[in-house]
Amino acid sequence: MFTPRPIGHVRSPYAETSQVPKGLGAKHDAEGELEILPEFEAGLTDIEGFSHLYVIWAFDRSEGFQLMGRPPSDDRPHGVFATRSPRRPNPIALSVVELLGREGRRLRVRGVDMLDGTPILDIKPYLSSVPEKQLRRGWLAEAEARKEKG
Amino acid sequence: MFTPRPIGHVRSPYAETSQVPKGLGAKHDAEGELEILPEFEAGLTDIEGFSHLYVIWAFDRSEGFQLMGRPPSDDRPHGVFATRSPRRPNPIALSVVELLGREGRRLRVRGVDMLDGTPILDIKPYLSSVPEKQLRRGWLAEAEARKEKG
Numbered sequence: 573m574f575t576p577r578p579i580g581h582v583r584s585p586y587a588e589t590s591q592v593p594k595g596l597g598a599k600h601d602a603e604g605e606l607e608i609l610p611e612f613e614a615g616l617t618d619i620e621g622f623s624h625l626y627v628i629w630a631f632d633r634s635e636g637f638q639l640m641g642r643p644p645s646d647d648r649p650h651g652v653f654a655t656r657s658p659r660r661p662n663p664i665a666l667s668v669v670e671l672l673g674r675e676g677r678r679l680r681v682r683g684v685d686m687l688d689g690t691p692i693l694d695i696k697p698y699l700s701s702v703p704e705k706q707l708r709r710g711w712l713a714e715a716e717a718r719k720e721k722g
Numbered sequence: 723m724f725t726p727r728p729i730g731h732v733r734s735p736y737a738e739t740s741q742v743p744k745g746l747g748a749k750h751d752a753e754g755e756l757e758i759l760p761e762f763e764a765g766l767t768d769i770e771g772f773s774h775l776y777v778i779w780a781f782d783r784s785e786g787f788q789l790m791g792r793p794p795s796d797d798r799p800h801g802v803f804a805t806r807s808p809r810r811p812n813p814i815a816l817s818v819v820e821l822l823g824r825e826g827r828r829l830r831v832r833g834v835d836m837l838d839g840t841p842i843l844d845i846k847p848y849l850s851s852v853p854e855k856q857l858r859r860g861w862l863a864e865a866e867a868r869k870e871k872g
Contacts, residue, residue: 573727573782577723578723615789616801616804617800617804618800619801621859621863622804622858622859623859624858628812628816639762639764639767640764640765649767650768651766651769652765654768654847656847661765662843662844666776666778693812696803697804697859706774707773707774707848708771708774709771709772710769710772712847712849
């Protein structure tokens, strides 16, 4: 395989996990920065043209993994690969952020749900989306329906 | 950081990079399997409820990285973080696949663009999408427009 290395770090308003909005209806509209290391700045060329980016990052403050767990959005346990739990066999996270602007090696973005100082592993352009009609959202849709019913 | 380990492997019709559809208008509708290792099978619990999955995998047959490169979809070079080039500082790939069915630790999926035997690092439910109206697709939209003009 390969040895992961940070290409940069997240500047986020969140210092602790408890501050990150979680659970059903949680909004991720916090602004922050993706600060890329100087040696990788050239890799950002032409990124300004994209409105949204995938950010792949490391859950660097998570330890070990749990194959079944109860996510904040439900009162029932689910398999780790059916959730976004940080306690995964490979502690890799994925976020979609909106690119607000670029200043050199700093990308200003909206939608950060990472902690301040989080190592960034990769950035990719967000290109396509699955039509809403074709999308099924499994246990999460069920948990939302139960919540609405009250 | 962490040491990446495979949670399973892709079974794909593609044995070589040259067989994977690439470039503008490339369709990814090939079917394949995500074969999860027995020790991680419990992590798949409830995954059947989701129509689409993110698959995070390793470009295990790619070497080194290149900060600027010419993607198959354009005749101009772009920064690696504005493309899906396999030659990245961290050789991590991301695909969205449609989940067709599950048999134990095997997920039958549509939309594989990986080579046969590719190590899978993570699977996550695909939950939301960016509304089409809000999406800008940078150099790729420009390359498509140039192609259409002929």
